Amino acid sequence: MHFEKNDLSRKLMRAFPALRSLKVYIFCLMLVIGIVPSIIMRLGILENYEERAVSLRASEVTTQYKIIANHLLNYNYLQDTTSEVINAELEQMSNLYDGRVLIINGNFRIVKDTYAMSEGKTMISEEVIKCFKGESTTRHDRNNGYIEMTIPIVEQVEAGIQEDARVLGVILASVSTDSIVTTMSILNRKALILSVVMGIVILGIVLFFSHILIKPFNRVTQAISEVKDGYTDKAVSVPDYVETEHIVDAFNQLLGRMRVINDSRQEFVANVSHELKTPMTSIKVLADSLNQQPDVPVELYREFMQDITEEIERENNIINDLLALVKMDKTEAELSVSAVDINNLLETTMKRLRPIARKRDVEVVFESMRPVTAEVDEVKMSQIFTNLVENAIKYNKEHGWVKVVLDADHQFFTVDISDSGIGIKEEDCDHIFERFYRVDKSHSREIGGTGLGLAITRSAVLLHRGSIKVSSVEGEGTCFTVKIPLSYIKSGGNS
Ligand SMILES: Nc1ncnc2c1ncn2[C@@H]1O[C@H](COP(=O)(O)OP(=O)(O)OP(=O)(O)O)[C@@H](O)[C@H]1O
Numbered sequence: 093m094h095f096e097k098n099d100l101s102r103k104l105m106r107a108f109p110a111l112r113s114l115k116v117y118i119f120c121l122m123l124v125i126g127i128v129p130s131i132i133m134r135l136g137i138l139e140n141y142e143e144r145a146v147s148l149r150a151s152e153v154t155t156q157y158k159i160i161a162n163h164l165l166n167y168n169y170l171q172d173t174t175s176e177v178i179n180a181e182l183e184q185m186s187n188l189y190d191g192r193v194l195i196i197n198g199n200f201r202i203v204k205d206t207y208a209m210s211e212g213k214t215m216i217s218e219e220v221i222k223c224f225k226g227e228s229t230t231r232h233d234r235n236n237g238y239i240e241m242t243i244p245i246v247e248q249v250e251a252g253i254q255e256d257a258r259v260l261g262v263i264l265a266s267v268s269t270d271s272i273v274t275t276m277s278i279l280n281r282k283a284l285i286l287s288v289v290m291g292i293v294i295l296g297i298v299l300f301f302s303h304i305l306i307k308p309f310n311r312v313t314q315a316i317s318e319v320k321d322g323y324t325d326k327a328v329s330v331p332d333y334v335e336t337e338h339i340v341d342a343f344n345q346l347l348g349r350m351r352v353i354n355d356s357r358q359e360f361v362a363n364v365s366h367e368l369k370t371p372m373t374s375i376k377v378l379a380d381s382l383n384q385q386p387d388v389p390v391e392l393y394r395e396f397m398q399d400i401t402e403e404i405e406r407e408n409n410i411i412n413d414l415l416a417l418v419k420m421d422k423t424e425a426e427l428s429v430s431a432v433d434i435n436n437l438l439e440t441t442m443k444r445l446r447p448i449a450r451k452r453d454v455e456v457v458f459e460s461m462r463p464v465t466a467e468v469d470e471v472k473m474s475q476i477f478t479n480l481v482e483n484a485i486k487y488n489k490e491h492g493w494v495k496v497v498l499d500a501d502h503q504f505f506t507v508d509i510s511d512s513g514i515g516i517k518e519e520d521c522d523h524i525f526e527r528f529y530r531v532d533k534s535h536s537r538e539i540g541g542t543g544l545g546l547a548i549t550r551s552a553v554l555l556h557r558g559s560i561k562v563s564s565v566e567g568e569g570t571c572f573t574v575k576i577p578l579s580y581i582k583s584g585g586n587s
């Protein structure tokens with residue numbers, strides 16, 4: 093059986109022959125399973141770290157500036173920026189966080205810039221406007237490496253029983269994220285080194301396991317090779333996996349079948365030699381005894397020559413039967429199929445065999461249920477009927493009968509050949525279709541059989557995709573049933 097692969101996988105396998113190796117599959121699979129999670133984990137952890145570090149830094153700085161915002165109010169810094177305490181505080185903050193601080197008053201004017209570049213200028217940005225409404229903002233600029241925050245400078249005003257908040261100004265602070273980026277790159281490098289080390293370890297483990305996992309399959313190949321090379325013919329055993337056990341079981345079954353075929357071939361050759369030798373031995377004995385007597389009477393000479401002729405005839409029959417069997421073993425190409433009138437064929441066959449039946453006083457009857465025409469090989473079909481009817485006559489009793497019944501349905505025709513003969517034991521029924529098998533060798537010899545008739549018959553029936561069955565009661569009679577398709581079934585290629 094051959095399974096078609098789709099085009100893409102066939103092309104891939106042709107381009108990369110290694111893809112056809114189970115070892116490579118296991119290797120790749122384990123590598124992916126081992127390495128991919130570590131890459132995903134590395135990326136996930138680093139990304140998460142950056143987010144957390146930025147938000148921590150922003151909230152820390154915002155808290156600090158909220159305190160400074162209160163100091164600004166206390167020192168009235170928005171009106172007068174000369175306070176050294178505040179200036180020092182702002183300077184310290186911008187140094188500490190490596191950033192810049194702008195203090196913007198209610199008129200959007202920058203009253204203080206720690207870089208002293210924009211003092212007196214106006215600053216109106218989205219964040220600043222939002223902040224004047226009382227909302228702090230935070231923005232992380234990853235590309236330029238800083239975090240920008242706005243913190244409102246809020247004055248609490250008493251309004252009756254309730255307190256109200258008024259935004260008098262805004263602190264716009266930016267802090268550098270350089271230290272976070274540096275930590276990130278150190279972490280990244282360490283994680284990369286760890287990944288590489290892990291990758292190497294995983295690669296080693298994968299190589300080791302793919303080698304171990306594939307080992308039983310190599311053992312199967314080795315065990316089969318030993319049988320193939322003829323070092324052993326014992327059954328192979330590799331029970332490591334269920335899969336290897338299945339392969340090995342199938343192989344052992346094949347081995348068993350081949351042994352049976354080989355045994356039957358040897359038996360066949362032995363049988364053929366024996367069968368061909370027997371008439372030869374008889375001829376030699378007859379010829380020798382004629383040669384050894386100086387004055388052989390003509391009558392004896394004639395009698396011996398008659399015996400020799402019979403033995404030659406017997407030898408000839410065996411050779412013809414063997415040739416017929418060999419031919420049948422080949423292919424069905426030998427079949428010449430045509431529409432054959434089966435009633436007519438059976439009648440002709442029986443007419444030919446009636447003289448033998450008459451000699452043994454056996455009555456031969458033909459019964460046809462309907463006219464049957466079928467697509468068969470006429471010569472082979474005639475051989476089937478002849479062999480079966482001949483057997484029914486040969487293995488019959490004195491004054492016995494043979495009955496041939498022809499019937500058909502829309503698919504098959506069946507021919508029953510029953511007799512009132514000696515019958516066949518049940519255990520022999522399983523063997524009578526084997527070549528050279530004869531139930532009672534001495535009796536069959538006397539009758540003149542070689543044991544090839546039913547083997548030929550069975551082969552011819554199978555060539556027509558039909559079936560042959562036997563049922564018999566010892567001492568009472570036998571019935572052979574042949575079933576053949578009416579239309580010839582051409583066999584498709586066996587896959
Ligand atoms: N109708 C039958 N009744 C009883 N025994 C039979 C019958 N047909 C076959 N047998 C038994 O089966 C054996 C095999 O039959 P088969 O036709 O193959 O060989 P054969 O008749 O001995 O020789 P031949 O090759 O000449 O036909 C016979 O020897 C016989 O013992």
Ligand SMILES: [Mg+2]
Pocket residue numbers: 479482483541545546
């Ligand atoms: Mg026979």
